[in-house]
Structure formats: structure tokens, C-alpha cells
Amino acid sequence: MTGYKSSVPPPGGTGRKTSSWRLLFLLGPALCIIILLFGGGLVLGLLQALGHLPSQNLAAIGLQHFINVLQDPDFGKSLLLTLYISSTSTLIAAAVSVVLALVLMRWAADSRTISFLLQIPLTVPHLVIAVSVILLLSPAGLFSRLFSTLSIIPASSTFPLLVNDSWGIGILTVYIWKEIPFITFMLLSVLKNMGTELLEAGSTLNASKFQRFSCITLPIIAPSLGSACLIVFAFTFGAFEVPYLLGRTYPLVLPVWAYKNYSDIDLLARPEGIAIGLIIAVIVTLSIIFSQLMLHFGRRRGLTI
Amino acid sequence: MKKKVAVLSRCIFLLLILLALPVFTGAVTKKEVLTWDEAVKAARGQTVDWYMWGGSPAVNQYVNGYLATELKKEYGITLRQVPVKDIAEVVGKLVVEKQAGKDSSGSVDLMWINGENFRTCKEHKLLHGPFADKLPNQQYVDWSNLTVKNDFGTPVDGMESPWGSAQVVMIYDSARTPQPPRSVSAFIEWIKTNPGRFTYPAPPDFTGSVFVRQIFYHATGSVDGSVNTWQGDYPEPEFKKAADATYAILGELKQSLWRNGETYPESPVRMNTLFADGEIDFSFSYHQGEASRNILDGIFPETVRTFVFDEGTITNTHFVAIPYNAKDKAAAMVVANFLLSPEAQLKKAMPDVWGDFSALSPAKLPAPWQEKFKTLPRGTATLGDAELQAHQLPEPPSKILVELEKGWVEHVLKNR
Numbered sequence: 001m002t003g004y005k006s007s008v009p010p011p012g013g014t015g016r017k018t019s020s021w022r023l024l025f026l027l028g029p030a031l032c033i034i035i036l037l038f039g040g041g042l043v044l045g046l047l048q049a050l051g052h053l054p055s056q057n058l059a060a061i062g063l064q065h066f067i068n069v070l071q072d073p074d075f076g077k078s079l080l081l082t083l084y085i086s087s088t089s090t091l092i093a094a095a096v097s098v099v100l101a102l103v104l105m106r107w108a109a110d111s112r113t114i115s116f117l118l119q120i121p122l123t124v125p126h127l128v129i130a131v132s133v134i135l136l137l138s139p140a141g142l143f144s145r146l147f148s149t150l151s152i153i154p155a156s157s158t159f160p161l162l163v164n165d166s167w168g169i170g171i172l173t174v175y176i177w178k179e180i181p182f183i184t185f186m187l188l189s190v191l192k193n194m195g196t197e198l199l200e201a202g203s204t205l206n207a208s209k210f211q212r213f214s215c216i217t218l219p220i221i222a223p224s225l226g227s228a229c230l231i232v233f234a235f236t237f238g239a240f241e242v243p244y245l246l247g248r249t250y251p252l253v254l255p256v257w258a259y260k261n262y263s264d265i266d267l268l269a270r271p272e273g274i275a276i277g278l279i280i281a282v283i284v285t286l287s288i289i290f291s292q293l294m295l296h297f298g299r300r301r302g303l304t305i
Numbered sequence: 306m307k308k309k310v311a312v313l314s315r316c317i318f319l320l321l322i323l324l325a326l327p328v329f330t331g332a333v334t335k336k337e338v339l340t341w342d343e344a345v346k347a348a349r350g351q352t353v354d355w356y357m358w359g360g361s362p363a364v365n366q367y368v369n370g371y372l373a374t375e376l377k378k379e380y381g382i383t384l385r386q387v388p389v390k391d392i393a394e395v396v397g398k399l400v401v402e403k404q405a406g407k408d409s410s411g412s413v414d415l416m417w418i419n420g421e422n423f424r425t426c427k428e429h430k431l432l433h434g435p436f437a438d439k440l441p442n443q444q445y446v447d448w449s450n451l452t453v454k455n456d457f458g459t460p461v462d463g464m465e466s467p468w469g470s471a472q473v474v475m476i477y478d479s480a481r482t483p484q485p486p487r488s489v490s491a492f493i494e495w496i497k498t499n500p501g502r503f504t505y506p507a508p509p510d511f512t513g514s515v516f517v518r519q520i521f522y523h524a525t526g527s528v529d530g531s532v533n534t535w536q537g538d539y540p541e542p543e544f545k546k547a548a549d550a551t552y553a554i555l556g557e558l559k560q561s562l563w564r565n566g567e568t569y570p571e572s573p574v575r576m577n578t579l580f581a582d583g584e585i586d587f588s589f590s591y592h593q594g595e596a597s598r599n600i601l602d603g604i605f606p607e608t609v610r611t612f613v614f615d616e617g618t619i620t621n622t623h624f625v626a627i628p629y630n631a632k633d634k635a636a637a638m639v640v641a642n643f644l645l646s647p648e649a650q651l652k653k654a655m656p657d658v659w660g661d662f663s664a665l666s667p668a669k670l671p672a673p674w675q676e677k678f679k680t681l682p683r684g685t686a687t688l689g690d691a692e693l694q695a696h697q698l699p700e701p702p703s704k705i706l707v708e709l710e711k712g713w714v715e716h717v718l719k720n721r
Contacts, residue, residue, distance in 0.1 A: 140582035164568040248568040
């Protein structure tokens, strides 16, 4: 720990050592399982993606499947589509969440009802929301029928395409709906601990509303917001079920493409499916590391709690 | 001390005899396939371990309830269902046992199988037989029917015994489409003159994939009798030509499909929803009774009906087979025969039991049984056995299936 800032006297060297040994000991069983199952699965996956089949010997190992995937003309399309979906949904959800968190902070900071209401969407699986969106927004869905019955649109066939459409509106709707409560929740916990002193000091110094937001509130919530966004980004980048149900048949997002290859009748397509999965994993891991670094950076500056 | 050694050596001796026992009995049962009378005699008291996919409560109930009771009562056979997730696991196990030289007393006596798994078994000589021709009830099976004679292009040759069948049927709403097009070419014309009113699940979905094969048969003009071209070994250049013609037809149809073919339903369930919602005018299913079941479930309106193309629709048969090293081959044969009996097939076909279609040819049955099958409650939208069986086309080998699925993605979906 080189960057340790000693606002608190550092504990004695030996004490630290034993406590970290103890920590390792306590975490050991859980870690073993994670390393064995998760790490083992990853290693086995990597082996298969490298072309190792249990019936053959190791000599066949190579990067061929990764090269095949990267050279496929669809890879660029899929990557762009996946990036588009995850970054758009993350950005919109983040923007809405910041506003929502500030409003809630102001009007209902201590309301239990509000925090309970916020928790409901967190517990609903993405799959359920995806199916609901089909029922609501598809051309023969509830909204389309409602609008045509009320004569807002001439016929249900003129209802705009919102599901399986080329802009991924259905997918974005699900993600935004699901992620807003999550990000808002993260922000609220920071805002609650911020207290009002800094803002009061700001207003005595004649700072405008916008200045108070951009110079005080935003820097304080930034690390949390950043890491929440990256978690959302990483999740939406690697999630399969929503684009599978609400996306188009072609082009495919990377996770759906990986699934298609993996579940192909042709067993030879499997390693390529795993290779795509690993590429997704690399991108997701990088974004998680980035998110942790940001959080760490924020902590060092003493901005978050 | 000496006494102890003596006891020990006696134990070892006994153990050796016990270990050797399977070899002796194996040598006895290893000879040729039993005749029917021998099989019935030997079967009494044996236990049949039937390895099968166990994912359907209706099937499990039929096997463990009706079949097990009847077999015990009539033949003194104990039927034990061993549910597996995928019979391919069992095939893999047999391959290993064959390599290891375990030629008798295998744990699998009977397995529910077809298609690719059967081909693997036959190729690696993992099956006991031919035994199907020894079963008395095979007289009710129409072996000249290509869908029974071949299993996804692989000749059955008596190495497995039919159990039931699945056939593609087209689904329409008689209130919306009183006169559906009855032939494939008329159907293609209909799609073109009614743009946006038809679609199919994107292959490699199983149901979407069979539609592509249906068009493939149409494209090769092979539907009137020469479907044989694609059974067993087929000429590769011929296939290439036929496949290209298939993609051309489907590519041309694309703009007339639902949403101009820009996207396809991902599953037959979704296609059924589109059909029920009135977005499209046809659906289809690889199960003859699905439309009726959906009417019962309130998903489809009462006016929904099914039809088969004049040229026929693709059908596959599912079978039971006996592994080469099965312990109770005699009893397994008796079970396979009982599965084919008119009473067991009739029971299986009842909608509230399982609703699986008969593997028997109605024309070959004695008149009273014909009557019983005819009057079977089968739901308003389901066609009769005679109509269905008169319009059956066999599945091509799975190699063609895989090629067509890949080709569809390349040429039709991505338009390359």
C-alpha cells in the first residue's frame, strides 16, 4: 500500500500482517470455490477456444478461432452494435438517474416508501421486463391496440416499430428502465452522506444553482456515478437474453452471436462461440478494472465515504 | 492364522467366480438374435433399463404408469425408466464401453433414439440386431414408407423399432383464410401476393430449419417420388445446385415476408403469437396436434385448422434401439414389441395421455382397431392418420440439414 494517506495513524506492521493472514484464512473457503469453479471454467473455456478438443492432443492449440472471429466481417458490425446499445443505455440511464437522485434528495431524502419503490425494479429480472416490453410495445401489443381503439393512430399497423427494430429501441427501453433505479440508489447513498454544509457554504459565497451542482455535488458523486455506469456498461455489454428476444435476427450483438455459435449443431462452431465469449469477458473485465480504479482514485481524494 | 488365510482364499475364490459369471452368461446370450418365442420365454423376470429423455411429465407418466403396469402383468417384465437429459450422453458411454471391450452386461437395455444418435450407433456397431423384423407387431408398420425405412437418411435395417412420429403441418385460421394454398408452389405465390403476411422462425431454430428443407425439396423438384436422391449418399454437385436454388427462392421471398424479412421470429412460440395476434396469416408446427392444443389453451381461436401440402410435408419417426451389450436383450425386444401394439399406440395417441402420433399404418390394422384410431378424440384442428400418412416426406441426412442452416444464414439472412 504505497498510496496510504495517514490521516489515521497506521496500525502496527505485525498487526496488519496477522489481520491480512486472518482475512485470507477467513476468505479461503469461498475463494477456493470461486477459483476452482469460475477460474476452472475460464481455463477450460480458453483451452477449447484455443482449439483443444479432449479427444485430440494438445498439439492442435492455436489462435485460429480467435483470428476467425476477428476476421469475420460481422465482428465489426456486432461490436459496434453492442457498444452502441450498452453505451447509449448507460448514458441515458446515468443522466436520468442524476436528476432523479437530486430531486429525490430534495423532496424525499428520508422517505422509506421511495427507497422501497426504488428497490422493486431491482428485484425484477431482465427477462420479465423484456417479455413485458414485447407485450406492450410490439406492433400488436397493448399500446398499439389502445391507441388504435382511441383513434390516436389510424390502425394498429401504423404503430411505429419499437421491438426487433433497427435502432434497438426495445432493448434500450428495457435496460434504461432496469438501470435507472440501480444508479439512483448508488447516488442517493452518497448524497445522503454528503450533508448540506458544503452547499450552504457555496450559497453564502453566492454560487449559483448550477455552480453549486457542477463544483460541489458533481465532484462528490462522480466516482460513484462512474463506477455505477461501468457496472451497468459491463452488464449490458455481456447480457444475452434481452437482445436475444428484442433484437433483430441480423446483425447480432456479441453475446447472442456467441450463444448461436456455441449452440450450433455443428460442434466445430463451438470454439468460436467460446472465443467470442472470452473477447466479451476481456472487454467487460477491463471496464470493471477501470471502474475500480476510478473508485479508488476518488477514495484517495477523500471524496466518497 | 491359518484358518483366516483359508477363509480369505475361499472368499477370493468365490469373488473370482462371481466376477467370471457375467462372462459365462455373456457367452450364452451373445449368440444370434433370439426368435420371438425364445425372447418371450427368456424375458419373464427380467428388468429392462430404458434410457430416455425424461423432460416431459406426460411421457414419464405413460412409461412408468401404463407401460410398466401392462408389461409386468402380461410378460412379467419390470420396466425401469432411466431419465436422461440427452440420449447423446448414453451413446457416448456406449462408445467408451465398446472401446474398453465391455461386451456384455451393459446397464442400458433399451434407448429412445433417432437421427444423428442412431447414425453414430449404427456406424460404430453399438446396436443389437437386426431385431425389429422379429417383432410380431411390426406387421402393422409400413416399412415401404421412407420416413420409417430411413431415419434422417440412414437406413434403419431393423436395428431400431419405430415408436411414434412427428410431422410438419401448416396452421391457418379458416375464418381469415377460407381457401389456403394447398401446394408449395401455390403457397409461394400466396406469400408474394400477400406481402407481410407470412414469416418463419430463423434457422437454426428447429421449426424454421424444417421449413427451409421443405422449400429445398420443392426447389429440387424432388418431391414427387425422387426424394430418394437425398437419402443415404447423395451427389455433392447436385446438392450444391439444389441448395443454391433454395436460397434463390427464399431470397426472393424475403421482401414479401413479415417486416420485409428484415427480422424473423426467434422461435415457433413467437411465430404462434404473431399468428394469434393477426400479424401473419399462417403458422406451422413440427407436431401434428399443436394447433388443437393451442385452441384448448385459448391461444388460438376455435376456427384454426391445419393442412399438409399435396406434395407432402417432412416427417420424422422416433425409435427404440437395443445396445449391443444390453443385459436383458430378450425383455427389451418384448418391450419394443409391446410399444408397437395397437393398444399401447392408441393409449399413447390420446391427447390427455401424451398425444404422440402412431407409428402404425392404419391400413395395415385389423378393422376394429382402424375404427378405434379413427374415432380417437384428436381435437378439431388435427388431421386424421390416413390424411397425414399419405403426405409424408422423409428427413434428409443431418449433413444436409446443417449445410442448409449455414447456407441460409450466409445467403438469405446476410444476402451474400
